[in-house]
Amino acid sequence: MGCAKPRVIQAGDIADAMEKLCISACCNLPEENLERIEAYAATEESEVGRQVLEMILENHRLAAREQRPACQDTGLAVVFLELGQDVRIEGGDLVAAINEGVRRGYEKGYLRKSVVAEPLFERKNTRDNTPAIIHTSIVAGDKLKITLAPKGGGAENMSGVAMMIPAAGVEGVRKFVIEQVRKAGPNPCPPVVVGVGIGGNFEVAPLLAKKALVRPMGSRNPNPAYAALEDELLEAINKLGIGPQGLGGSTTALAVHVEYAPCHIASLPVAVNLNCHVSPHQSITL
């Protein structure tokens, strides 16, 4: 009801949850990631490619067993918050609590600190992996859902955005996405997950592409036309021949996830954000 009393969440509890998420997301990969890699290892045409996929599986299992980060690049801490409008945060501020959790998680979890305070001149490491990059949506309800997607630099650097004209259509989108993966070649640690954002505007399309990467690996867009586009893109990308680690083969991507949003009558923004095969992400709801 409109006049319901707000539900109180303590800032300290948010920091604690964040600390756990950082460690767990880097060491315990989602089960569907491993299942997906296993399935592709069974169909990979290149013997070396199969060998690489087996090595990757062994690595990911070792990471969980010994609680070590699967990749040394434990990334920028990219955080998606879904904050219920009936939540009230007490005992500190939300952003500070998230950063406190990141600071503690990256220290206690022996995770790499990969943030420089300023990009161009000194590039000095902040030494605690803060600040996190935080995207907040206000939603209905009285819960706080925190999703952490630690994002490594190698795959991120191979991402791109294009402001197309509407006439470019499906074919234009298809060409852009495939060309982006082809150009990236071995650099983003294939097999990759391809996040595609279509629509919105200049800043929304890349955010959609990033959100696409935190969907469960291999899940499909609920809109059948977009789900069909995902299938078509995945098939085309896996014909590129890049293969596991770019050494040649039939497994270049593990999944293509497309997200879309309404856009201007004059525009067709398209963004591609790549993830490596580690593709770590995890959520918690308070």
Added chain:
Amino acid sequence: MAKRITTPLSDETIAGLKAGDQVLLTGVVYTARDAAHKRLIALIKEGKELPIDLQGQVIYYVGPAPAKPGDPIGSAGPTTSMRMDPYAPTLMEHGMKGMIGKGMRSKEVRDAMVRHRAVYFAAVGGAAALVAKRIKSAEVVAYEDLGPEAIRKLYVEDLPLFVIDDIHGDDLYEQGVAKYRKA
């Protein structure tokens, strides 16, 4: 079958490596990423002595995760090599014979490899916990202030690698795509 090779790399060892070979590498390798490369090149330009002797040496492009208590190093997979492309030819001029990383190199770097008889290896990116098991010791030898980007002297045993670029100008990435491309 993987070939076993040791560092420092001899001319004979290098001459026997071809793009596509799998090798198990044992010996000392030095770590360096962008920030350390920038400093090394600045020293060379000023005519000053480098903190490491590059003769016959192999540089591993890696910024490891911190070591857990009792371990020599944390997870330590390769980083993207192209970021070191602007610096690599100069280091080859000064004796560097091998590089370990992942991803494509520029034409300039590949030409320099042919000219200076050096090789480029790839380790499996994202298999960082597994790679760390092959690293037996690690010590920071320069630029501690760079944190994960400091230069470390590693001793590795049977580190599994692929030869990507050899001294003949051949490239495994190009060969792989040519073999498996269907569209």
